[in-house]
Amino acid sequence: MIYLEDDCLEIRFPELHRNAGVSINFQRTLRLPDDGEIHHLPPGLGKFPLRHIEDFDLGKRNELKKRGGLIMPMFQADALWMYFNSMQETGDEDYPVAIKIGTGKVCAVSGEEWSQTLNRDPQDYIVVPDQPWIDGYNVSKGTVRQFVAAPLGQGYTAEEQLTGKASVGGIQIQAFPMKREYYDRINQKEDLKDSMDMAFCFDAEFSEMGLAPGGSMKQEIYDDPHDFEVWDLRKSERCFVTIANADQWMGVTGEEPPISPFTAHEYTNQGLPWFDYYGGDKVAIAGAKRLGKLKSAKHIKPTQGENFWEDDLPINNPKVVWTNKKEVNAGEW
Amino acid sequence: MQGFGTYVRAQRERLSKDSKDFSVRKVAMKIGVEPAFLSKVEREVVPPPSEGKIIALSEVLGEDQDVLLAMAGKVSSDLLKVIRDRPVLFAELIRKLKTEPDHAVLRIVREVKDGEW
Numbered sequence: 405m406i407y408l409e410d411d412c413l414e415i416r417f418p419e420l421h422r423n424a425g426v427s428i429n430f431q432r433t434l435r436l437p438d439d440g441e442i443h444h445l446p447p448g449l450g451k452f453p454l455r456h457i458e459d460f461d462l463g464k465r466n467e468l469k470k471r472g473g474l475i476m477p478m479f480q481a482d483a484l485w486m487y488f489n490s491m492q493e494t495g496d497e498d499y500p501v502a503i504k505i506g507t508g509k510v511c512a513v514s515g516e517e518w519s520q521t522l523n524r525d526p527q528d529y530i531v532v533p534d535q536p537w538i539d540g541y542n543v544s545k546g547t548v549r550q551f552v553a554a555p556l557g558q559g560y561t562a563e564e565q566l567t568g569k570a571s572v573g574g575i576q577i578q579a580f581p582m583k584r585e586y587y588d589r590i591n592q593k594e595d596l597k598d599s600m601d602m603a604f605c606f607d608a609e610f611s612e613m614g615l616a617p618g619g620s621m622k623q624e625i626y627d628d629p630h631d632f633e634v635w636d637l638r639k640s641e642r643c644f645v646t647i648a649n650a651d652q653w654m655g656v657t658g659e660e661p662p663i664s665p666f667t668a669h670e671y672t673n674q675g676l677p678w679f680d681y682y683g684g685d686k687v688a689i690a691g692a693k694r695l696g697k698l699k700s701a702k703h704i705k706p707t708q709g710e711n712f713w714e715d716d717l718p719i720n721n722p723k724v725v726w727t728n729k730k731e732v733n734a735g736e737w
Numbered sequence: 738m739q740g741f742g743t744y745v746r747a748q749r750e751r752l753s754k755d756s757k758d759f760s761v762r763k764v765a766m767k768i769g770v771e772p773a774f775l776s777k778v779e780r781e782v783v784p785p786p787s788e789g790k791i792i793a794l795s796e797v798l799g800e801d802q803d804v805l806l807a808m809a810g811k812v813s814s815d816l817l818k819v820i821r822d823r824p825v826l827f828a829e830l831i832r833k834l835k836t837e838p839d840h841a842v843l844r845i846v847r848e849v850k851d852g853e854w
Contacts, residue, residue: 406849413849458850472852509854576854644854 406641408474411451415501415641416491417581423499424581425491426532430454430476430645433539434668435483436550436619437716438702443621444678444724445539449665452476452484457646460656465610471574473644477653477661478553478613480712481701485539485551488532496591498533499582502628502635505530505538506576507551507615508563513542513625515566515694520640522580524632527689529580534626534686541617541698542625544691549700552618553647558706561614565698573614578642586634610656613647616701619716622680624688669717677725741808746779748798759798768793785809 407414409427416425431448457475462468478484486505490498502522504511509518514528522529530538540548541562554560556573564570653661665671672678702713739747753759765775768790777783785791791809795802806813812820820827834842 406851407847408849456847456849470852471854472850474849572854642851643849644852 406643408454408456411454413454413474413577413643413645414491415577415579415643417639417641420581420584420636420639421496421499421587422493423491423496424501424584424587425499426501426503426579427489427491428503428577429487430575431485431487431537432662432665433483433485434665434671435481435552436621436668437719438619438700438713439716439718441620441719442547443619443668443719444680444722445621445623446483446485446668446678447671447676448485448487450662452478452662453659454645455657462610462656465612468610468612468646471644471646473646475646475648475656477648477650479650479661479664480553480555480613481714482553482650482664483550483618484553484615485537487537488530488535490533497587499587500534500590500630500634501532501582502529502580503532504528504576504578504580506578507541508556508561508567508570508572508574509576510562510566511692512538512540512551512562512695513689513692515542515692515696517567518576520578520642521637522632522635524628526692527628529628530625531628531630534629536681538625539621539623541695542689542692543617543620543696543698545688546622546624547620547691548623548625549617549695549698550619550621551615552701553613554616554701554712555649556612556614558704558708560616560701560704560706562617562695562698563614565704566694570614573612574647575615575645576642577645578640580635580637580640582630582634583636586630610652611649613649615647616704617695617698618701624681624683624686626683627687627689629686667717668719672719672722675723678722679727680724682726739808740781741785741805741810742779742781744808745794745798745805748800749779752798764794764797767797785811788814 405416411429413428430452432450432452433448434446436443454474454476457473458469506518511518511528514526516528540550543549557570563572648656650661749759749764761776762772765772770790778786788811791805792802795805
């Protein structure tokens with residue numbers, strides 16, 4: 405079962421356990437400079453709005469509604485990170501869920517083309533609650549390239565760089581729960597220790613967006629700490645998130661899109677914090693070779709017009725805060 | 738509330754403006770009844786047809802089958818089974834929800850749809 409609740413995607417497996425599920429939201433954030441530096445974790449600046457795609461008229465692109473799922477607005481060059489929270493309905497342990505993340509049906513963890521199952525070697529998923537968020541493509545061990553919105557069809561996106569096609573775009577999510585018997589074992593061990601009604605007519609050409617790699621940041625993608633057999637590959641839920649150009653959001657939905665946040669340079673100069681995450685003894689997986697070859701959107705020559713990337717201003721002496729949960733704050737803007 | 742027959746006739750006549758496939762005769766053939774019977778249903782001379790015929794009619798006219806069934810004073814057999822399996826629980830649930838606005842009910846029942854990708 406997948407529900408939309410307060411701009412969060414809630415995936416649940418109630419037939420397994422009340423805690424079996426995960427809540428996912430897409431956080432607006434600062435776009436990192438692509439200056440050769442590996443940056444710290446940027447803050448969360450509030451959730452991108454999510455809507456049921458079938459509620460809206462996409463004009464000549466109404467065929468996109470056959471994919472189902474949700475629609476979300478992003479301006480080109482907006483950055484995002486995905487925030488995962490376990491469902492906590494009872495006092496039991498968090499219920500582990502394996503999550504695959506694709507952009508244009510290219511896996512953001514392994515770089516491989518999308519498949520409908522989990523793969524262990526190379527690992528093509530993250531495990532919640534161990535991995536509380538993901539900010540970008542797994543390009544090398546301990547480093548990701550930030551997810552940045554780019555128009556589909558001009559060569560920027562990871563999909564276009566790796567497959568040579570611009571046919572999918574958007575974000576794909578698929579979740580697999582742990583088998584109940586293995587979850588019960590986890591709980592036993594712990595005992596021993598102690599989330600429409602108005603359709604607008606959209607006449608302009610609807611333009612779809614995809615995600616492209618941006619600046620680099622320090623972030624580990626953790627190795628699955630469980631045996632592969634614990635995952636219930638027969639049970640999964642999936643969702644396609646279509647990314648609409650935020651310039652067209654009002655025309656499609658009748659709602660104001662969120663404005664682009666301030667720059668990383670401006671944010672830092674105000675003395676606002678960046679983050680570093682302490683993952684304890686969790687082990688990071690290697691970066692995906694295919695993803696390591698991706699060019700940042702900054703260095704792509706688009707098939708039409710000028711590159712959208714604006715000049716990067718430096719981030720000087722950022723204030724870094726150690727955390728095990730990133731701060732999610734709408735901020736003042 | 739508009740009568741079942743009147744509603745069906747209005748929808749069929751709307752569609753028949755663009756296509757000859759929606760004459761009384763052709764629609765009656767598609768759902769497996771006599772044209773004279775469908776005409777009587779539309780004029781509300783006779784009661785609505787069976788559940789199976791209403792579902793077939795909803796498919797031909799592109800209407801929601803649950804809406805047509807409700808207008809005919811019927812509940813689909815799959816829903817009846819659900820209620821019969823847990824009658825107290827579902828009776829309580831439906832009574833509690835009857836005064837809630839649509840958006841509140843949608844929050845409870847609306848799943849994110851999956852499609853082809």
